[in-house]
Amino acid sequence: MKVALIGASGETGGSIANALLESGTFEIISLVRESSLTKPINVELQKKGVTLVPVDLNGPEEALVPVLAGVDVVISAIDAGLLLKQIPLANAAKAAGVRRFIPCSWATVAPPAGVMELRDAKEEVINHIKKIKLPYTIIDVGWWYQISVPRVPSGRLDYAVMMPSDTIIGDGNTLSARTDVRDIGRFVARIIADPRTLNKYVFAYNELWSQNQIYDLLEKLSGEKLERQYESEAQLLDQIASAKKETGPWAKIKVWSLEYRHSWGIRGDNVPEYATYLGYVDAKELYPDLKGISFEDFVKELLDGKGNLPYKNKTPP
Amino acid sequence: MKVALIGASGETGGSIANALLESGTFEIISLVRESSLTKPINVELQKKGVTLVPVDLNGPEEALVPVLAGVDVVISAIDAGLLLKQIPLANAAKAAGVRRFIPCSWATVAPPAGVMELRDAKEEVINHIKKIKLPYTIIDVGWWYQISVPRVPSGRLDYAVMMPSDTIIGDGNTLSARTDVRDIGRFVARIIADPRTLNKYVFAYNELWSQNQIYDLLEKLSGEKLERQYESEAQLLDQIASAKKETGPWAKIKVWSLEYRHSWGIRGDNVPEYATYLGYVDAKELYPDLKGISFEDFVKELLDGKGNLPYKNKTPP
Numbered sequence: 001m002k003v004a005l006i007g008a009s010g011e012t013g014g015s016i017a018n019a020l021l022e023s024g025t026f027e028i029i030s031l032v033r034e035s036s037l038t039k040p041i042n043v044e045l046q047k048k049g050v051t052l053v054p055v056d057l058n059g060p061e062e063a064l065v066p067v068l069a070g071v072d073v074v075i076s077a078i079d080a081g082l083l084l085k086q087i088p089l090a091n092a093a094k095a096a097g098v099r100r101f102i103p104c105s106w107a108t109v110a111p112p113a114g115v116m117e118l119r120d121a122k123e124e125v126i127n128h129i130k131k132i133k134l135p136y137t138i139i140d141v142g143w144w145y146q147i148s149v150p151r152v153p154s155g156r157l158d159y160a161v162m163m164p165s166d167t168i169i170g171d172g173n174t175l176s177a178r179t180d181v182r183d184i185g186r187f188v189a190r191i192i193a194d195p196r197t198l199n200k201y202v203f204a205y206n207e208l209w210s211q212n213q214i215y216d217l218l219e220k221l222s223g224e225k226l227e228r229q230y231e232s233e234a235q236l237l238d239q240i241a242s243a244k245k246e247t248g249p250w251a252k253i254k255v256w257s258l259e260y261r262h263s264w265g266i267r268g269d270n271v272p273e274y275a276t277y278l279g280y281v282d283a284k285e286l287y288p289d290l291k292g293i294s295f296e297d298f299v300k301e302l303l304d305g306k307g308n309l310p311y312k313n314k315t316p317p
Numbered sequence: 318m319k320v321a322l323i324g325a326s327g328e329t330g331g332s333i334a335n336a337l338l339e340s341g342t343f344e345i346i347s348l349v350r351e352s353s354l355t356k357p358i359n360v361e362l363q364k365k366g367v368t369l370v371p372v373d374l375n376g377p378e379e380a381l382v383p384v385l386a387g388v389d390v391v392i393s394a395i396d397a398g399l400l401l402k403q404i405p406l407a408n409a410a411k412a413a414g415v416r417r418f419i420p421c422s423w424a425t426v427a428p429p430a431g432v433m434e435l436r437d438a439k440e441e442v443i444n445h446i447k448k449i450k451l452p453y454t455i456i457d458v459g460w461w462y463q464i465s466v467p468r469v470p471s472g473r474l475d476y477a478v479m480m481p482s483d484t485i486i487g488d489g490n491t492l493s494a495r496t497d498v499r500d501i502g503r504f505v506a507r508i509i510a511d512p513r514t515l516n517k518y519v520f521a522y523n524e525l526w527s528q529n530q531i532y533d534l535l536e537k538l539s540g541e542k543l544e545r546q547y548e549s550e551a552q553l554l555d556q557i558a559s560a561k562k563e564t565g566p567w568a569k570i571k572v573w574s575l576e577y578r579h580s581w582g583i584r585g586d587n588v589p590e591y592a593t594y595l596g597y598v599d600a601k602e603l604y605p606d607l608k609g610i611s612f613e614d615f616v617k618e619l620l621d622g623k624g625n626l627p628y629k630n631k632t633p634p
Contacts, residue, residue, distance in 0.1 A: 113444040127430040130595060199594045277516045278447060279596055 002027040003192065004068060004098075006076040006089070008050065009041045011146075011181055011310055012106045013077035019185025021048050025193075031055045031067065057085040064092035073100045073192045080104070081252065083121045087128050094134045100198060101129060105138050106184065108263060108270035109177070109203060109278065115267065116259040117252075137197050140280070141184050142177030142205035142270055143260075145298045146310040148214060152224045160307030167231040169265030172212040176264040177205035177271060181310065183292040190287050197286070203275040204283035206292035211265070214295075221299055233266045318510065319344045321385060321415075323393040323406070325367065326358045328463075328498055328627055329423045330394035336502025338365050342510075348372045348384065374402040381409035390417045390509045397421070398569065400438045404445050411451045417515060418446060422455050423501065425580060425587035426494070426520060426595065432584065433576040434569075454514050457597070458501050459494030459522035459587055460577075462615045463627040465531060469541045477624030484548040486582030489529040493581040494522035494588060498627065500609040507604050514603070520592040521600035523609035528582070531612075538616055550583045 003020060007013035008030040020026045032042055034054040046052050055067055068074065074093050076086055086103050093101050103125045110119045112126075129136050151161050187204035191197045209217075215226050236258060243254045264270035272282055283290070301307055320337060324330035325347040337343045349359055351371040363369050372384055385391065391410050393403055403420050410418050420442045427436045429443075446453050468478050504521035508514045526534075532543050553575060560571045581587035589599055600607070618624055 111444065111448040113441075114448050124430075127428065131428040131431050133591065133594065135594075199596070274450065277450065277452075279516070 001025065001072045001193065002029070002070055003073045003075060004028075004053075004071045005030045005050075006074070007078045007104070008032075008045055009036070009039060010077055010079065011144075012141075012184055013075075014041070015181050015183075015185040016075060016077060016188045017045055017048075017050060017185070018182075019189045021050070022185075023189045026189075027051075029053045029071070057082070057089060061088040061091050062095075064089060065095045068093050068096035068098055071096065071098050073102065074098050075102045075188065075192070076104045077106060078104045080118060080256065083118075083125055086125045090125070090129050090134055091132060094132050098134070100135050100137055100192065102137050102139060102188075102192070103129060105140050107140055108143055108260060109140050109275045109280065110263045110269045112278075115263050115269070116256070118256040118259065119263075135198055137191060137199070138201040139188065139191060140201070140203050140205075140275070141179045141187070142203075143179070143264060144310065145178055145180045145206075145293070145295055146308075148178050148209065148295075149299065149302060150215065150218065150226060152218060152222050152226060154222075154224055156222075156305075157302055157307075159305070160302050160309050162310050162312075167229050168211045168215070169231055169236060169261050170233060172215070172228070172230065173210050174265055174268045175208045175210050175271055176268075177203070177207075177275075178209050178295060179204070179206045180293040180295075180298055186290060186292070187283055187287070190290060191283070194286065197281065201275075201278065201280040202283055202286070203272060203280040205272075207295050208271065209295055217296065217299060221296070222303055233262070236262050236266065318342065318389045319346070319387055320390045320392060320509065321345075321370075321388045322347045322367075323391070324395045324421070325349075325362055326353070326356060327394055327396065328461075329458075329501055330392075331358070332498050332500075332502040333392060333394060333505045334362055334365075334367060334502070335499075336506045338367070340506045343506075344368075346370050346388070374399070374406060378405040378408050379412075381406060382412045385410050385413035385415055388413065388415050390419065391415050392419045392505065392509070393421045394423060395421045397435060397573065400435075400442055403442045407442070407446050407451055408449060411449050416452055417509065418451050418453050419456060419505075419509070420446060420453065422457050424457055425460055425577060426457050426592040426597065427580045427586045429595075432580050432586070433573070435573040435576065436580075452515055454508060454516070455518040456505065456508060457518070457520050457592070458504070459496045459520075460581060461627065462495055462497045462523075462610070462612055463625075465495050465526065465612075466616065466619060467532065467535065467543060469535060469539050469543060471539075471541055473539075473622075474619055474624075476622070477619050477626050479627050484546045485528045485532070486548055486553065486578050487550060489532070489545070489547065490527050491582055491585045492525045492527050492588055493585075494520070494524075494592075495526050495612060496521070496523045497610040497612075497615055503607060503609070504600055504604070507607060508600070511603065514598065518592075518595065518597040519600055519603070520589060520597040522589075524612050525588065526612055534613065534616060538613070539620055550579070553579050553583065 003026050008017045020028055029051045031053050037052055110116050112123045113120055150166050151157050191202055240258045243258055320343050325334045337345055346368045348370050354369055359369055427433050429440045430437055467483050468474050508519055557575045560575055
């Protein structure tokens, strides 16, 4: 099976590339900008057996068709700022006869419209895919372990905590599905080889944790006492409203981050019951033997100094 | 089971009201405008056992909540020009604890966005329902038998042919799912009593017929020779473009009619394969014992003078 990957140098794309390489049953090409061919992360993927193919997603759609000829599955983990570039990519995939297109989703379960701008843009891509009748799978993975952990007073987790999640949203009891980024690829390797997931939405997550439960676990494992600062829905909505007025390269990302918090923290969207309601199939039911990393083990790793700062090379889109 | 019906005086709503009454297992209330309480068709429904309840869909949302208290299923067959009035209705249904909301769909299978304006508006309602987490079922029924038949040269079908479908779209070989309006209610009576259809899309149709097959059947059964006038996609797209510039009470309906023809006639959207791709379950698989009226029997009825002109009382919205 030949797989074309977009965004292999990112967090999600990297997880997918690693898992597909490990499984050893996929031929992988990574579509990259001409200018990124020599980026260290791409050179590293190339050494591991990934074929780098230069593409220009701003160029003519027709030029993408020969690139995708013979590709069975396209997996897009494109930068969130470039979601709509997937529309010409999807058209090219259709023309090339690609048998499954996986657009960039890789997120929490959320309503298709009207709650998160980022989700709205993804819906535009999904609707286009459905309009051109391109075979698809939508994969959502919940909220990453890697951005679920607050700092501890001693500062020993600061090295691995990206966006200090130092506030508890609402009463802190809302459950949210969480996944280790490293497990995303392992789910994907199963899903793309599985005819049951064709033209389906799949929810692939590891464990459900509320913020209060996470704070309790951190206190137990670290022996430190964490201060709990609560943030109400009204405060969050105020922040969203003012973030929407900001400009600059990080403004959109700020809005998206806050809207995520509203969706999973207040509305409680990111749970398997809502996924089922929206029509997702549950990867736990499809692959009961696939045991992901437990959140407790992940936190122990972090406390042992073995964590990694996510998005450490992130630049604005 | 208590059912609240919107649009019971229309073609689809009437089919549903009749079937629910026939099954004898439903308590039915029909939500009507105050000014329509005395319309003959409503008085007739009342005599048959339907309770008429006056509502104002333009009034405050909260006033709808007590009306829906104790209602298990809301079925909306609202006028297509009033689709967005279903948003406050859905909010009220959520507040009242309604266990299933069936918004107005009752149409051909089509892409969720970008092909038919009418479908786009329906998607807005569906997305709102999903945002507020209201239990739902979407039911599409294909293209009615009642508007599938062309006139014959002798004129003996003119009494029952509403929009003279006297052109064949494209090459006329595109299959399209077709259903007798009278069967819609029979499907609905099953679907609303079936937990398997909760939070699902259901495609409930009778038979697949291309336009050429219909012309052949008409010729065989009538003994008359039909002229076949073909209309290309380009001609149809031109008509759509110019209809979009028109104003007046019927302008929207003209656009919708033409876009339907493009979707089922050229794109071939209205088929079970595409429904499955979009995530629908097939009512034929759910209810194999439910045998709808055959298209051939329907045409024989028409030729015997036993047909009815659909939408005969239709006024612009």
